[in-house]
Amino acid sequence: MTEATANTQDVILDIKNLKVNFYTYEGVVKALDGIDLSIYKGESFGLVGETGCGKSVTVRSVMRLIEEPGKIVEGEIFYKGNDVLKLKEKEIRKLRGAKMTMIFQDPMTFLNPVIQIGEQVSEMFLIHQKIQKDILDNKKKLSKYLKEKVVEIFDLVKLPDAAELFKRYPHELSGGMRQRVLIAMSIAADPDIIIADEATTALDVTIQAQILNLLNKLKKDLGRTLIFVTHNLGIVAEMCDRVAVLYGGQIAEVAETKALFVDPIHPYTQGLLRSIPLLHKPKDLLDSIDGVVPNLVNPPSGCRFHPRCPLKEDICAQERPKLVKVLPEHWVHCHVKQREYEGKV
């Protein structure tokens, strides 16, 4: 706790040694193996990594949305000084949607197909906002009030014909519109933290840009904390103040976006950035990282990246490195690099 208390004002979300397992028939999948992350108030934070590296699991743990057969086995997640993992079910429900919200990946499947859109959004106001008693008691007044609120929020996310959309069903809307509805829903109760879990992956590029601009604007205007979960490095470079790179359920590197892209330290990050094709430097063969993504039922010992790492030493297979600050605002999870940068902070 000593480190966390040092700058509590800045840190809105503090994840410590988070471990999540999935108990499947093939064995225990150790999806997260001791994640440490601090997220500052008002920043936009990126969480990148390959598919299956634990990005979504991390953010879902924050909202305690890990479902069977998954289980959070260890760790603490502090939100404003309270451990989210120790809250009662009733208390966590008051956080979900009101203080932290999540914009999910696929707008096609995350809206309830049989409930009108306006109704789905107005639920957020109903459960998370104090509504005056005389409105709450009068059914007509209440539906009018909710409709006004929903139209307001639809206008904010630039949904056209907001009043008319209220009575529509999800299948009558395009993907981009549905994504906007999801965003509208997530900002409806004015949360502190908005988590975008691959929120633009399913959309085409122009819509993607619109949605990202919208999110950026919301962050700036409302001063909220944004967490981007994505495998798209372009989005990270564009949108995020700081980035964490995940590999196989461990954090490889945390740094400010510019520092990470200009001067990556962890060998995995270096490999990741090298494998982005560049238009002005055409190559015959694209770079890639040798080897395959680890099987998390039986993960590599020590540093999980060591079987694919070009800098591998004996210690990497035996002992797990710590996440150590090697430069100001730059943490690395690697024995070799830590030695190299020792004393530079």
Place this chain on the structure above:
Amino acid sequence: MKLREYIFKRLILLIPVLFGVSIVTFILSDSVGDPVAAYIGTALDKTPPERIEQLRVQLGLDKPILDRFWIYLTRLLQGDWGRSPTLQNQPVLEIIADRFPASAELAVYSMILAIAIGVPLGIISAIKKDKMADQVSRITALSGVSMPIFWLGLMVQIILFNFNVFMDGANLPFNIPYHERLTLNKYVVPRTILFGNFGATGFLLIDSLLNFDIPLFFDVFLHIFAPSFCLSWVQMAIITRMTRMAMLETMKKDFILLARSKGLTERVIIYRHALRNAIIPTLTVAGLALAGLMTGAVLTETVFDWPGLGWWAVESVSVLDTAAIQGFVIITALIYVLSNLAVDILYAVVDPRIRFD
């Protein structure tokens, strides 16, 4: 497409379906045996050939098949569905009008019971998967599908009989009956009371209420209890399992995760967000089962002396009562088609996506 257009379109489609059914029933009943035999019965050997020939002409059996079909079809449309020797040569249409309400009332009542018990039980066992409540509901459901209904009926009768004997000294104002549709007013058929010959609905529970005849209502209610309990037990089992499966499936969907992330309570998630999606397979099963019950639950009707379609249909098949069989098949087809339509409309009401397909 608007819901009303959809219903209209489906109703129009009924016409070709029923025409097809009439062709099939005609050909089938024409090819299975000699209808004259049904009229003569066991006296076939003693009947002179001239009399048989006369009967053939009377029944129109001497004409070519296309002519006969035409006659059959026009009569069908005119409401002349022939007479059923199985029941003292009464007109088939009258028998159906008389007996169908009995079957339908039993069917509807037991279906309501089955849904009222089955759906909540299914939901509970989905939520408490593999816990005590789930096991109890599984055993209940298993007992429903594995007990033969005639055996269940007999057991219920025995229990009711013993109950009545046991309660004899208690001077209850009623006995729980286990036969027929009503005891009070047995000879004053309630459908003649208020709405003329055909009654208001033929459903005694409703008709008695319309006539403000509370003792009759109570009597009918007691009568329908035992057979509908037996019928609903089996249906309840199927509905429970169906609802459980669909609920488990739906609770894994993405939109449920979203609902959780919104901070909704588990109750709201289950009843508002999941149930409407999960109810569709249950609707299918319930709709088809209801149609099956309406056309007569033969075993139950036999055990409880219920004056429905089932007993008559089986009897007329065994004596090759052609007119009765044809009438019964047409009615069955009509009921199945209508109940399918009702299920489809309910789909469209529950799931807005279907209206656009």
